[in-house]
Amino acid sequence: xxxxxxxxxxxxxxxxxxxxxxxxxxxxxxxxxxxxxxxxxxxxxxxxxxxxxxxxxxxxxxxxxxxxxxxxxxxxxxxxxxxxxxxxxxxxxxxxxxxxxxxxxxxxxxxxxxxxxxxxxxxxxxxxxxxxxxxxxxxxxxxx
Amino acid sequence: xxxxxxxxxxxxxxxxxxxxxxxxxxxxxxxxxxxxxxxxxxxxxxxxxxxxxxxxxxxxxxxxxxxxxxxxxxxxxxxxxxxxxxxxxxxxxxxxxxxxxxxxxxxxxxxxxxxxxxxxxxxxxxxxxxxxxxxxxxxxxxxxxxxxxxxxxxxxxxxxxxxxxxxxxxxxxxxxxxxxxxxxxxxxxxxxxxxxxxxxxxxxxxxxxxxxxxxxxxxxxxxxxxxxxxxxxxxxxxxxxxxxxxxxxxxxxx
Numbered sequence: 001x002x003x004x005x006x007x008x009x010x011x012x013x014x015x016x017x018x019x020x021x022x023x024x025x026x027x028x029x030x031x032x033x034x035x036x037x038x039x040x041x042x043x044x045x046x047x048x049x050x051x052x053x054x055x056x057x058x059x060x061x062x063x064x065x066x067x068x069x070x071x072x073x074x075x076x077x078x079x080x081x082x083x084x085x086x087x088x089x090x091x092x093x094x095x096x097x098x099x100x101x102x103x104x105x106x107x108x109x110x111x112x113x114x115x116x117x118x119x120x121x122x123x124x125x126x127x128x129x130x131x132x133x134x135x136x137x138x139x140x141x142x143x144x
Numbered sequence: 145x146x147x148x149x150x151x152x153x154x155x156x157x158x159x160x161x162x163x164x165x166x167x168x169x170x171x172x173x174x175x176x177x178x179x180x181x182x183x184x185x186x187x188x189x190x191x192x193x194x195x196x197x198x199x200x201x202x203x204x205x206x207x208x209x210x211x212x213x214x215x216x217x218x219x220x221x222x223x224x225x226x227x228x229x230x231x232x233x234x235x236x237x238x239x240x241x242x243x244x245x246x247x248x249x250x251x252x253x254x255x256x257x258x259x260x261x262x263x264x265x266x267x268x269x270x271x272x273x274x275x276x277x278x279x280x281x282x283x284x285x286x287x288x289x290x291x292x293x294x295x296x297x298x299x300x301x302x303x304x305x306x307x308x309x310x311x312x313x314x315x316x317x318x319x320x321x322x323x324x325x326x327x328x329x330x331x332x333x334x335x336x337x338x339x340x341x342x343x344x345x346x347x348x349x350x351x352x353x354x355x356x357x358x359x360x361x362x363x364x365x366x367x368x369x370x371x372x373x374x375x376x377x378x379x380x381x382x383x384x385x386x387x388x389x390x391x392x393x394x395x396x397x398x
Contacts, residue, residue: 030273030380031241031392032241032322034233035238036235055382055383057243057378057379058385058386060385077385079386082378084378085256110391
């Protein structure tokens with residue numbers, strides 16, 4: 001398993017280079033952010049990717065997260081942008097692989113489930129890339 | 145060299161070294177895409193030809209300015225319109241989250257591109273968002289008299305080199321934008337397309353809805369030709385987990 005800060009993968013290099021373009025063009029408008037997510041519930045999830053669903057209308061990243069306070073290893077699922085828009089911004093279905101150690105900054109779903117809207121993904125090399133999001137009523141990504 | 149100049153030179157050298165060692169740090173500003181340059185193309189019959197794949201302005205809120213978008217900040221709501229706006233909560237039912245048709249304004253507002261195909265008889269919007277389309281007769285025929293629809297009934301006419309698309313007969317089930325600005329089934333939408341050069345469309349959308357607004361208002365946008373883009377399939381229903389797992393509610397229409 002790859003440790004944080006290890007050698008950069010070419011795919012990570014590519015999406016890192018595309019970060020600025022992604023931040024400028026952004027996202028997907030499939031649904032309203034406010035319909036599903038709570039901007040007042042920010043989360044920062046450090047974990048191991050278990051699966052990437054590269055499907056419309058949004059990509060979904062599944063990861064196992066070690067929660068504090070003896071919460072143990074818990075599975076989370078996080079929504080990213082639309083595959084079409086992310087593809088034009090330099091992402092591919094191979095950008096995240098099972099076993100990758102990442103951190104996702106986003107916000108949690110209103111229903112309290114372990115579901116998040118991903119704004120920023122920090123890759124194993126430490127680079128932060130914009131992951132897209134649902135509608136334009138979402139809060140801006142955090143500055144890192 | 146005096147100390148100030150020395151420090152300046154050292155700083156300059158350090159900055160140059162940083163640029164060489166960390167070239168990706170310079171990626172902070174995105175490279176602006178440069179569309180092809182030239183005059184606006186015309187059809188064999190001499191009309192301005194809008195055909196192509198276009199990068200639109202992304203407009204989740206039509207009151208706000210944005211990249212290539214000039215919004216209308218203070219909407220002139222009627223009492224009915226104000227009440228509709230204040231009571232809207234997407235958590236109560238989000239028709240786009242349920243993959244129902246976005247309608248005309250929200251389809252044009254999306255960040256996904258659209259392709260325009262045009263003949264002397266028809267102007268066709270091919271929206272990548274949910275792979276929807278809208279066909280607009282531009283041969284001078286009047287509006288149809290069909291049942292009200294999500295995208296409304298559109299016809300177009302020429303005012304010089306500007307194509308004016310006039311849409312009525314909406315079903316009133318859509319919202320104007322992602323944040324949920326309202327409209328009624330009395331919405332009369334006017335979209336004005338002109339093409340100042342090969343690479344750009346100058347676009348205006350005028351919202352005329354006497355039930356919702358006391359006067360018409362508009363947005364002004366620029367679209368950019370993207371010959372480097374191909375349209376891609378977008379099946380909204382493919383993996384709509386948010387709806388299936390109950391985090392998005394589908395509205396009901398009965």
